[in-house]
Amino acid sequence: MFTLLRYMFRIAPASAAASLGLAVTSSVVSVLLTYLVGQVVGAVPGVIANEPGALTMGAFSVLLTALFVAFLVESVMPSLDQMIGLNLDNHVHRALAIGITEPVLVPRRIAHLEDPEIKDIQERAKGKAGFQVGRGIRNVRWLLSSRLTLLGSAALVGQMFSWPIAIGLVVVTLIMEYYRAMTCEREIDSWWGNTEGQRQAEYAFNLGMKDAPKEIRVFGLGQYLLDRYVAKWTEAFRPVWQARRRGVVAAIGIGVFHLAAQAGAILWLGRSALAGELPLTQVATAVPAILAVGMSYNGWAVMMIRRGLSAYQSMELLPKIIAERYPEPAPDARARQNELPRKAIRFENVSFRYPGADHDVLSNLDLEIRAGEALALVGVNGAGKSTLVKLLGGAYLPTSGRITIDGVDLATLDLEAWQRRVAAIVQDFLRFPLPATDNVVLGAVEHAEDLPDAFDEAVREAGIGEVVEALPAKWDTILDKTYEGGVDLSGGEWQRLALARALFAVHAGASVLVLDEPAAALDVRAEARLVERYLDLTSGVTSLIISHRFSVVRDAHRICVLDDGRIVESGTHDELLAQNGRYATMFRLQAERYVTGDEELEPVDG
Numbered sequence: 001m002f003t004l005l006r007y008m009f010r011i012a013p014a015s016a017a018a019s020l021g022l023a024v025t026s027s028v029v030s031v032l033l034t035y036l037v038g039q040v041v042g043a044v045p046g047v048i049a050n051e052p053g054a055l056t057m058g059a060f061s062v063l064l065t066a067l068f069v070a071f072l073v074e075s076v077m078p079s080l081d082q083m084i085g086l087n088l089d090n091h092v093h094r095a096l097a098i099g100i101t102e103p104v105l106v107p108r109r110i111a112h113l114e115d116p117e118i119k120d121i122q123e124r125a126k127g128k129a130g131f132q133v134g135r136g137i138r139n140v141r142w143l144l145s146s147r148l149t150l151l152g153s154a155a156l157v158g159q160m161f162s163w164p165i166a167i168g169l170v171v172v173t174l175i176m177e178y179y180r181a182m183t184c185e186r187e188i189d190s191w192w193g194n195t196e197g198q199r200q201a202e203y204a205f206n207l208g209m210k211d212a213p214k215e216i217r218v219f220g221l222g223q224y225l226l227d228r229y230v231a232k233w234t235e236a237f238r239p240v241w242q243a244r245r246r247g248v249v250a251a252i253g254i255g256v257f258h259l260a261a262q263a264g265a266i267l268w269l270g271r272s273a274l275a276g277e278l279p280l281t282q283v284a285t286a287v288p289a290i291l292a293v294g295m296s297y298n299g300w301a302v303m304m305i306r307r308g309l310s311a312y313q314s315m316e317l318l319p320k321i322i323a324e325r326y327p328e329p330a331p332d333a334r335a336r337q338n339e340l341p342r343k344a345i346r347f348e349n350v351s352f353r354y355p356g357a358d359h360d361v362l363s364n365l366d367l368e369i370r371a372g373e374a375l376a377l378v379g380v381n382g383a384g385k386s387t388l389v390k391l392l393g394g395a396y397l398p399t400s401g402r403i404t405i406d407g408v409d410l411a412t413l414d415l416e417a418w419q420r421r422v423a424a425i426v427q428d429f430l431r432f433p434l435p436a437t438d439n440v441v442l443g444a445v446e447h448a449e450d451l452p453d454a455f456d457e458a459v460r461e462a463g464i465g466e467v468v469e470a471l472p473a474k475w476d477t478i479l480d481k482t483y484e485g486g487v488d489l490s491g492g493e494w495q496r497l498a499l500a501r502a503l504f505a506v507h508a509g510a511s512v513l514v515l516d517e518p519a520a521a522l523d524v525r526a527e528a529r530l531v532e533r534y535l536d537l538t539s540g541v542t543s544l545i546i547s548h549r550f551s552v553v554r555d556a557h558r559i560c561v562l563d564d565g566r567i568v569e570s571g572t573h574d575e576l577l578a579q580n581g582r583y584a585t586m587f588r589l590q591a592e593r594y595v596t597g598d599e600e601l602e603p604v605d606g
């Protein structure tokens with residue numbers, strides 16, 4: 001409770017203080033009500049009989065009024081609680097969204113995103129099925145209020161009747177709450193043990209609902225996914241439900257024990273009263289006080305707090321484990337990054353193996369990309385071309401060797417600043433469900449408003465202007481059909497928009513342009529246009545283009561062939577054809593498929 005309370009004060013001090021104040025007030029009022037009921041009942045016979053020493057009618061009226069006011073205050077408590085609770089919920093919602101996503105988004109590298117344990121911790125931090133931080137927090141004020149009412153009411157029992165019985169009742173209640181927390185612990189263990197299953201269930205759900213609606217229908221996978229979702233979900237939650245069932249049985253047992261303790265206390269009180277050992281006022285105060293002690297048992301809140309705490313602990317762990325496993329070296333302050341690269345980007349003896357993989361994708365690779373050069377990279381599927389791009393963008397650190405930018409190790413650069421220097425179309429480029437304009441300006445979001453010329457230039461170069469101008473709301477059209485007035489684009493149109501985004505980034509100051517399969521979805525005309533303009537587009541920047549289409553790469557200043565984890569050939573198109581090595585073989589193989597009838601291939605020397 002105190003851990004979550006501290007968190008509440010950190011994220012929303014005013015709401016937390018109000019919530020705390022309300023919890024204290026409500027328990028004080030509740031204890032006061034019990035006390036006043038006892039005083040009123042105890043005073044009635046004396047007032048009626050007008051006994052000497054008894055309360056006067058006036059004093060009795062004051063007592064009654066106080067009881068009435070306390071009752072009124074207690075009645076407005078739930079509404080106040082709701083108001084403060086809603087306000088607190090808003091803060092909590094916001095803080096949790098940040099707490100769960102920021103640690104994952106902030107690192108400039110991405111290896112942590114593929115770490116199953118980190119995925120699990122994030123999933124637990126998000127919480128579901130009652131294991132959320134927010135639900136725990138909502139119960140903090142109720143548990144706090146119950147605890148204070150318990151202590152206050154027990155003090156009344158002690159004062160009016162018997163301290164040993166009061167202490168006994170408190171101990172029984174606390175033992176019961178402790179036991180409830182223990183049964184909850186088993187649930188949490190089962191919940192944690194099955195996080196991966198829950199993720200798999202979620203994956204099936206997302207696939208069916210949003211990620212792949214077309215393929216799901218074409219392959220008739222709807223029912224399969226639904227069954228899989230239900231099966232995975234049930235499998236993941238079965239142990240939790242079992243633990244929960246055991247918890248409920250235990251709760252019933254505990255309830256009976258608790259009731260017996262209270263009944264015993266009341267019987268004892270009755271016996272003392274009948275024996276004339278206790279005056280009426282004390283009996284009339286102690287009976288509701290004993291009942292209030294009983295009602296202060298709040299096993300539910302204990303359980304929800306314990307569950308919420310488990311999610312909170314995961315949230316706290318998330319940034320720590322990411323920082324511990326994937327440390328980001330402190331940047332080298334000497335590097336003047338806004339000018340890089342002025343000389344060259346160099347891969348020096350670079351090897352790379354994906355975390356958890358059993359073989360190197362790149363091994364002892366050496367490659368120099370001179371500043372201002374348009375370099376092309378070719379190689380078969382799985383050769384490691386995109387991996388090389390990821391290393392260049394700093395998404396992963398090389399397993400060994402180093403990448404230098406003008407001689408400075410990339411690992412020591414301010415990665416955020418370096419990544420701003422790099423503009424890219426990656427193979428799985430993003431399709432933002434946002435207006436068309438945003439899909440371009442997000443290439444350099446800090447210049448979204450202030451570079452209209454760069455925007456026009458990028459749009460013109462990417463050849464996407466006409467397409468967007470024909471949309472219902474032109475550049476304001478949302479590119480997602482699930483929004484009102486939204487539309488979808490074709491694969492090639494999306495690709496041209498992604499090219500415009502990368503070019504906008506270049507015009508906004510990026511100096512390295514990476515085009516990973518920029519023509520994969522383009523039609524013949526659009527591809528020809530790209531090829532024609534390729535050297536223009538890349539003039540003034542250092543560029544790396546990857547494509548399986550040789551027409552796209554042949555004009556590059558230099559072409560490198562990646563095979564077996566290293567660069568095996570390097571030269572211009574003509575030089576490589578003359579070498580008659582891998583490049584020439586691949587080129588001829590592709591060219592042959594386009595030659596018809598009596599057309600001849602260019603002769604290749606050697």
Ligand SMILES: Nc1ncnc2c1ncn2[C@@H]1O[C@H](COP(=O)(O)OP(=O)(O)OP(=O)(O)O)[C@@H](O)[C@H]1O
Pocket residue numbers: 114354355357361379380381382383384385386387388
């Ligand atoms: N995130 C990853 N984790 C583990 N292995 C990966 C990951 N991404 C790629 N690989 C593996 O690395 C190898 C190289 O992949 P990469 O995507 O770099 O190849 P590529 O040359 O770009 O291929 P393609 O021409 O098909 O795009 C492949 O064997 C692939 O299975």
